[in-house]
Amino acid sequence: MTLAQLAETIGAQIVGDASVQVGAASTLDDATADHVSFLSNPQYEKKLATTRAGAVIVARNITCERLNLLKAPDPYLAFAKAVIALHGHRAHPHSGIHPRAFVEPTATVGEGSVLYPGVYVGPRVRVGRDCILYPNAVIYDDTVLGDRVIVHAGASVGHDGFGFATSKGVHHKIPQVGKVIVEDDVEIGANAAIQRAALGATIIGKGSKVDSLVSIGHGVKVGEYALLVSQVGIAGSTTLGHHVTLGGQVGVAGHLQIGNNVIVAAQGGIVGDVPDESALMGAPAMPLRHARRVYVAFTKLPEILERIRELEEQMSELGADGPHSGDAPKTDAPQK
Numbered sequence: 258m259t260l261a262q263l264a265e266t267i268g269a270q271i272v273g274d275a276s277v278q279v280g281a282a283s284t285l286d287d288a289t290a291d292h293v294s295f296l297s298n299p300q301y302e303k304k305l306a307t308t309r310a311g312a313v314i315v316a317r318n319i320t321c322e323r324l325n326l327l328k329a330p331d332p333y334l335a336f337a338k339a340v341i342a343l344h345g346h347r348a349h350p351h352s353g354i355h356p357r358a359f360v361e362p363t364a365t366v367g368e369g370s371v372l373y374p375g376v377y378v379g380p381r382v383r384v385g386r387d388c389i390l391y392p393n394a395v396i397y398d399d400t401v402l403g404d405r406v407i408v409h410a411g412a413s414v415g416h417d418g419f420g421f422a423t424s425k426g427v428h429h430k431i432p433q434v435g436k437v438i439v440e441d442d443v444e445i446g447a448n449a450a451i452q453r454a455a456l457g458a459t460i461i462g463k464g465s466k467v468d469s470l471v472s473i474g475h476g477v478k479v480g481e482y483a484l485l486v487s488q489v490g491i492a493g494s495t496t497l498g499h500h501v502t503l504g505g506q507v508g509v510a511g512h513l514q515i516g517n518n519v520i521v522a523a524q525g526g527i528v529g530d531v532p533d534e535s536a537l538m539g540a541p542a543m544p545l546r547h548a549r550r551v552y553v554a555f556t557k558l559p560e561i562l563e564r565i566r567e568l569e570e571q572m573s574e575l576g577a578d579g580p581h582s583g584d585a586p587k588t589d590a591p592q593k
Contacts, residue, residue, distance in 0.1 A: 273325030295336035403441035418475020
């Protein structure tokens with residue numbers, strides 16, 4: 258399509274030749290004259306001087322005379338729309354339920370849903386409309402999937418929570434009699450694991466995105482529009498507010514309250530409740546500004562320890578040879 262057509266589709270303003278045609282999307286490094294690319298991170302702005310892209314989607318404050326620019330208030334969102342316009346979503350090789358998928362007779366699958374080979378849908382499961390279940394996804398009994406839910410290959414939704422009563426060194430299994438509710442527009446990554454609740458329901462809120470290899474414990478409640486990046490682990494009975502973002506390998510202890518709009522950097526360890534609007538990093542997780550100071554000091558520990566040793570040696574020398582060592586100095590002043 259022409260840049261004029263693309264700009265209208267993604268809601269951008271053209272600076273340059275509107276008649277240029279593009280047929281695909283690509284990175285700034287790999288793009289050629291028939292590609293559109295994007296710039297959303299300022300640290301890559303220098304690549305505008307070398308990219309061969311036919312056009313670049315940028316923020317409104319970016320200028321570059323050598324390129325055709327598509328200026329948008331949110332370049333990354335505009336680029337997402339451009340990819341959809343130029344490439345579309347994945348085309349499925351079949352429609353409906355593949356013959357090699359297995360759906361229990363008491364389960365229901367909504368209109369427009371696609372189930373790939375190897376999918377298992379258990380008893381009394383409800384799958385909403387326009388869902389996609391990729392190969393070997395397993396949906397355990399009584400799980401509820403809303404509309405437009407995507408479950409990638411190998412994911413397990415609704416298996417038993419990790420619940421055991423230990424007595425005299427023996428771990429006795431506690432039946433997990435709850436279920437999982439996945440609300441509309443949730444995407445669950447490959448090999449993610451979402452446990453059913455011991456009692457009640459594990460809930461994944463509307464619009465949330467769960468990356469591959471994420472583990473969500475029994476009875477967890479994830480608020481709407483959360484982003485849980487790969488290898489996040491959330492222990493049981495923890496509640497996350499809306500728009501929570503947990504970076505890769507973040508660990509969250511059980512029975513906690515995580516507020517709304519909380520962001521935790523990769524490998525953070527959350528061991529206590531977190532108020533709304535917090536930005537944390539580190540293990541244990543600390544407020545971002547404080548954590549940066551901690552980690553700057555941490556990287557300098559060898560030098561700090563060496564300096565402490567030097568000061569200790571100096572203090573020792575002063576103690577042995579200084580004016581205050583040994584007996585107190587004599588004075589002619591009368592004694593009381």
